[in-house]
Amino acid sequence: MKAAMVMHADADILLQAAELNSLLAGPADHLDSLEMWLLYHEKPPENIPRFAYPLAAIRLLQVDAPDVPEAVLHVLQQIQSNRKMDMLLFCSDGLGQELCTRLAYRLGGSSALTVERCLVVDATIAVERPVYGNNLMARIRLELRPYCLSVAKKGKGSPLEATRDTAFFETVNLPPLQIDWLKAWAIEVDEGESALAAAEIVLAVGNGVQSRENMQKMQVVADTLGAEIGASRPVVMSAWSDMNRLIGMSGHILSPRICIAAGVSGAGVFRGGIRNSRFLVAINTDKQAAIFEIADVGIVDDLFAVLFELESIVRKATAQNDAVAAQERQNGD
Amino acid sequence: MALSREAIVEQLQKIAGPEQVITDEQVLKENSHDRYRKLQSVFGIYALPLPAAVVKLTDVEQVSAVLKFLNENKINCVPRTGGSATEGGLETIVENSVVLDGSGMNRIIKIDADNMLATAQCGVNLEVLENQLRAQGFTTGHSPQSKPLAQMGGLVATRSIGQFSTLYGAIEDMVVGLEAVFPNGQITRIKNVPRRACGPDIRHVIIGNEGALCYITEVTVKMFTYQPENNLFFGYALDNMKTGFAILREIMVTGFRPSIARLYDAEDGAQHGFDQFAEGKCLLIFMTEGPKGISRATGEGIEEIVARYDECRKVNTQIIENWFNHLNWDPSKVQAERDFMRKNLNLGFTTEVSGNWSCINTIYENTIKRIREEFPHAEDLTMLGGHSSHSYQTGTNMYFVYDYNVVNCAMEEELEKYHVPLNAMIVEETLKAGGSMVHHHGIGKYRTPWTKEEHGSAYYILKALKDVFDPNGIMNTGTIYPLK
Amino acid sequence: MKIVVCFKTLADYPMLTERDWRVDEQHQVDLAWVRQVYNCYDESALELALQLAHDGPDAAACETTALSIDDSRADLFLRHLYAVQYDRAVRIDCGEEVDLRFNPLAVSLLLASYIREIGGQQLVLIGSEGGMGDNRQTGFLVAERLGWPCIREVIDVVPEESRECLCVTSRREGAVLTQTVGLPLVLVIGNVLRSPYLRVPTLKEKLAGKKKQVLVLSPTDLAIAPDNLSGNDRTLVGLFRQRQDRQCVMLAGENAREKAKTLYHQYLAERLKG
Numbered sequence A: 001m002k003a004a005m006v007m008h009a010d011a012d013i014l015l016q017a018a019e020l021n022s023l024l025a026g027p028a029d030h031l032d033s034l035e036m037w038l039l040y041h042e043k044p045p046e047n048i049p050r051f052a053y054p055l056a057a058i059r060l061l062q063v064d065a066p067d068v069p070e071a072v073l074h075v076l077q078q079i080q081s082n083r084k085m086d087m088l089l090f091c092s093d094g095l096g097q098e099l100c101t102r103l104a105y106r107l108g109g110s111s112a113l114t115v116e117r118c119l120v121v122d123a124t125i126a127v128e129r130p131v132y133g134n135n136l137m138a139r140i141r142l143e144l145r146p147y148c149l150s151v152a153k154k155g156k157g158s159p160l161e162a163t164r165d166t167a168f169f170e171t172v173n174l175p176p177l178q179i180d181w182l183k184a185w186a187i188e189v190d191e192g193e194s195a196l197a198a199a200e201i202v203l204a205v206g207n208g209v210q211s212r213e214n215m216q217k218m219q220v221v222a223d224t225l226g227a228e229i230g231a232s233r234p235v236v237m238s239a240w241s242d243m244n245r246l247i248g249m250s251g252h253i254l255s256p257r258i259c260i261a262a263g264v265s266g267a268g269v270f271r272g273g274i275r276n277s278r279f280l281v282a283i284n285t286d287k288q289a290a291i292f293e294i295a296d297v298g299i300v301d302d303l304f305a306v307l308f309e310l311e312s313i314v315r316k317a318t319a320q321n322d323a324v325a326a327q328e329r330q331n332g333d
Numbered sequence B: 001m002a003l004s005r006e007a008i009v010e011q012l013q014k015i016a017g018p019e020q021v022i023t024d025e026q027v028l029k030e031n032s033h034d035r036y037r038k039l040q041s042v043f044g045i046y047a048l049p050l051p052a053a054v055v056k057l058t059d060v061e062q063v064s065a066v067l068k069f070l071n072e073n074k075i076n077c078v079p080r081t082g083g084s085a086t087e088g089g090l091e092t093i094v095e096n097s098v099v100l101d102g103s104g105m106n107r108i109i110k111i112d113a114d115n116m117l118a119t120a121q122c123g124v125n126l127e128v129l130e131n132q133l134r135a136q137g138f139t140t141g142h143s144p145q146s147k148p149l150a151q152m153g154g155l156v157a158t159r160s161i162g163q164f165s166t167l168y169g170a171i172e173d174m175v176v177g178l179e180a181v182f183p184n185g186q187i188t189r190i191k192n193v194p195r196r197a198c199g200p201d202i203r204h205v206i207i208g209n210e211g212a213l214c215y216i217t218e219v220t221v222k223m224f225t226y227q228p229e230n231n232l233f234f235g236y237a238l239d240n241m242k243t244g245f246a247i248l249r250e251i252m253v254t255g256f257r258p259s260i261a262r263l264y265d266a267e268d269g270a271q272h273g274f275d276q277f278a279e280g281k282c283l284l285i286f287m288t289e290g291p292k293g294i295s296r297a298t299g300e301g302i303e304e305i306v307a308r309y310d311e312c313r314k315v316n317t318q319i320i321e322n323w324f325n326h327l328n329w330d331p332s333k334v335q336a337e338r339d340f341m342r343k344n345l346n347l348g349f350t351t352e353v354s355g356n357w358s359c360i361n362t363i364y365e366n367t368i369k370r371i372r373e374e375f376p377h378a379e380d381l382t383m384l385g386g387h388s389s390h391s392y393q394t395g396t397n398m399y400f401v402y403d404y405n406v407v408n409c410a411m412e413e414e415l416e417k418y419h420v421p422l423n424a425m426i427v428e429e430t431l432k433a434g435g436s437m438v439h440h441h442g443i444g445k446y447r448t449p450w451t452k453e454e455h456g457s458a459y460y461i462l463k464a465l466k467d468v469f470d471p472n473g474i475m476n477t478g479t480i481y482p483l484k
Numbered sequence C: 001m002k003i004v005v006c007f008k009t010l011a012d013y014p015m016l017t018e019r020d021w022r023v024d025e026q027h028q029v030d031l032a033w034v035r036q037v038y039n040c041y042d043e044s045a046l047e048l049a050l051q052l053a054h055d056g057p058d059a060a061a062c063e064t065t066a067l068s069i070d071d072s073r074a075d076l077f078l079r080h081l082y083a084v085q086y087d088r089a090v091r092i093d094c095g096e097e098v099d100l101r102f103n104p105l106a107v108s109l110l111l112a113s114y115i116r117e118i119g120g121q122q123l124v125l126i127g128s129e130g131g132m133g134d135n136r137q138t139g140f141l142v143a144e145r146l147g148w149p150c151i152r153e154v155i156d157v158v159p160e161e162s163r164e165c166l167c168v169t170s171r172r173e174g175a176v177l178t179q180t181v182g183l184p185l186v187l188v189i190g191n192v193l194r195s196p197y198l199r200v201p202t203l204k205e206k207l208a209g210k211k212k213q214v215l216v217l218s219p220t221d222l223a224i225a226p227d228n229l230s231g232n233d234r235t236l237v238g239l240f241r242q243r244q245d246r247q248c249v250m251l252a253g254e255n256a257r258e259k260a261k262t263l264y265h266q267y268l269a270e271r272l273k274g
């Protein structure tokens, strides 16, 4: 089977690579060749991820309107008509999902998004992906080639190592598509996204926080803990927190070292976003709350009472450590 | 001469300690109102005089000292615990009022499994108490929708009632003994005994006083055995409220005591999604509980009675059970409501009344008809309906629910334009038919124009209580008793 | 401008408890007793379309259609949409035999056929996710089938000044994109902060809505043979509940302070150091 990974240089390709890499575990033994198709806008990336599987080729594809999927699809269609892959793997982000779906349609192949696992069963491809609001997992057999998969978000994980070995880069030049429906566009960068995605400690706050003012108090707690704030949908929809803080199937999928989920009920769609935390604490006044089902440690109590107390303990401990450290430094002099 | 705002704060700080006296403006704003003004508060409008201070109460002696000071200086106070009041009972309508916040007195004092008595301070949240009891196999039997919000003091002060009242009764059936402080600083304790005939039952001076006579500091309630494994659910769709009332009556007078006995009209049922299972129908809901045999027998009795009414069609019990498991209002629901109000300028209120079996259907029909025909802004109503949720041997209650879009009116005028006239129509129709104008939220500050009519010649007794216990009129002025 | 919003109601999942998630031999879950709600993305889309159509200056020239593929349980919602002033409410009923849960190809075929053959709309709004299959592909596929451009993760849309075009705001990884675009167009709606909830109809509007007829169409009305619907690029072979492998330890304690202490000393102190 011949496979290609479609990646785009605008986003962090080492993280994309880590996600795609995890998907390859299933079909690895059945791959005759694996290549990377790297989309870029102005200049090609310098760092290329080092995969666990040998890459047969890295093809650089320039697109002049990266925010217009139609333009990207046009390019991908042309290269696939030359390369004839059996399987195409796409990133987990919105662009990856859109390209995966639309390209599969154009090529007459099969597609599936948010794929958590890819298996080869009796020479056919099957995938596992969350359904029913992340309350159930479905196993789905893909019937038509090329199999187009967009991987599920995995959270930060560990990015693949980079190599600068650009020896077998091949630049593919293709005629661009004329876009007449787009009259004007502007893009504004929105900071903060990466801070949460990369956080080792996350304070995930739900509707139980009750107000924008309380949310500000949570920020103080988070600062003391060295945590980044994430939020459930009701919290971002009430504008108590920025949209780029949203956790869950429609937002961030995280896997921090510690996650404290406070005042979230634990809907399936939300849980998907923090399930892979290495240590998960849940605080909720309702002992029946579904969030406890995925927690390592649970506290049935008022989130403010618990977190303010925790904040003061941590603040004191930090001050003490600093004092001890200062003392040691002095002694050492 | 009246004390200045600063002097009041200074004196209170001396009596209660500086940390206990809060003057932060945001806190004062939030303590100047209750859910009666929920829309205004969403938009940050606080039209009432801000209190001089909020005093965080700590113990009964301190309460006594604070009240004595307020009484001597004729300073109005507003008792407060959970803050879930809906009828303006928490509004500070007098300049320089002092809010007495008992939510910090939140110790569960004793769970006496031998005598089945649970004693708690006024600031104990009902859900906290209930969860502790359940963990030991008991229950208070009290389950108002506001269970996650309300606290023992407020629950007793408003004569609250829970969803299982048909079996366990309302708060007045549950309270055994109490501790309360009167304006002159007098601390009174009523002892915990099963029953007595030692003069009138003085508990009833305290229960339901809405902070207008005394401050409740401690409450002892009955405990019951918690055996939810025996709960059974029943639901029936039917065409007419009248039939529904007749069935409720028959079940009650035959002698069955389900814990839940509810009758929704089609409009109100739709709010709970019942229209998805029985479109355009009224809905009867029952839950039976208690020892297995009793629960089962009660269920069988209900089924037998309902079977005699051709109009009724059984509804999947899973639907009912699911409804039941998601009925209560926790702080996040209040939050969701605020967000919705802000974005859609749509909100709802309720008015709860009661009547004997002979007049309850008249109250229901006349009220709905009158609102439809006479309410000048009926075109802004987005929902109008109601349900009966607490039945007795002699009658039942009716809980009217109405929502409206706020159209072409300033936020400050919303209540006058909508809730006030709607509430008035319901009260008037109820009194006209011979019912009672308040079933369980308390009179608060907005149904006082009808207090005298409600009580008739017995208003003499009600008034005497105020004259004797609060002669200076410092207890929650304008509540229960109309402003002069 | 003619606008169509494609929506699908879904069971209110947070109402379900662990024991309610039982999958039968046919890979079905019984949710018939669970209350249906608007999918929140579709709800935003439905309100956004109303605002686009009714709150602009040429409201009279706009026509709004709400379209759902569902059984008759959706009629309640469609009549509710009449009540909030949708001009048309259309339901495509494929009968019980057709399982569309994991078949976005068939769903998009039905929707696109309606739009092309009957509706004649130039603007399609559709929620970005939801539905039992959580496929997230329907909007993209409708665009492909119609051959129209598509914008994903849309958070706002307003008419551009000249009224010839629309001004569409959408989210990108770490950025917000604003595009001025012509019609026809498919918009896949994401988290709309401005109008997350559908407006509330008045009693009068509800009553009027109840009297209106939902237009019910079958695949044959759309010139689609049943065979065309059963064709799929994928087959569901398993549906299961994932086991939760964590055992939650509930921290005991007199009060929040004690619980916080236990949490810190027994569980967090070391872990916070990294």
Ligand SMILES: Cc1cc2nc3c(=O)[nH]c(=O)nc-3n(C[C@H](O)[C@H](O)[C@H](O)COP(=O)(O)OP(=O)(O)OC[C@H]3O[C@@H](n4cnc5c(N)ncnc54)[C@H](O)[C@@H]3O)c2cc1C
Pocket (backbone or CB within 6 Å): A205, A206, A207, A208, A209, A231, A232, A233, A234, A235, A246, A247, A248, A249, A250, A251, A262, A263, A264, A265, A266, A267, A269, A270, A283, A284, A285, A286, A289, A301, A302, A303, A304, B330, B331, B332, B333, C014, C039, C040, C041, C129, C130, C131
């Ligand atoms: C297609 C679709 C996709 C969705 N995607 C997402 C998504 O990606 N992310 C997401 O978050 N949601 C998503 N949702 C919404 C989701 O279904 C839930 O509505 C949402 O996750 C609930 O958020 P919550 O837990 O914060 O709020 P709630 O469900 O309101 O829960 C609040 C919790 O706080 C507790 N609480 C209240 N007060 C306190 C207190 N003082 N102390 C402690 N606890 C307290 C309560 O007991 C309750 O459990 C999606 C929905 C749909 C239909």
Ligand SMILES: Cc1cc2nc3c(=O)[nH]c(=O)nc-3n(C[C@H](O)[C@H](O)[C@H](O)COP(=O)(O)OP(=O)(O)OC[C@H]3O[C@@H](n4cnc5c(N)ncnc54)[C@H](O)[C@@H]3O)c2cc1C
Pocket (backbone or CB within 6 Å): B034, B035, B078, B079, B080, B081, B082, B083, B084, B085, B086, B089, B090, B102, B122, B143, B144, B145, B146, B149, B150, B151, B152, B153, B154, B155, B156, B157, B158, B159, B160, B161, B162, B163, B209, B210, B211, B212, B214, B215, B216, B217, B329, B440, B441, B476, B479
């Ligand atoms: C969502 C919601 C659902 C509700 N459901 C129900 C229901 O099912 N059944 C029901 O009966 N009610 C219900 N209510 C009304 C309300 O919850 C009750 O009236 C409750 O008893 C109030 O308790 P609280 O602790 O919140 O009191 P608060 O709101 O703090 O005070 C209520 C009244 O009691 C007085 N008061 C408070 N504490 C004391 C005290 N220690 N001593 C003397 N007076 C005091 C106050 O001055 C005020 O007049 C509901 C309210 C809401 C918001």
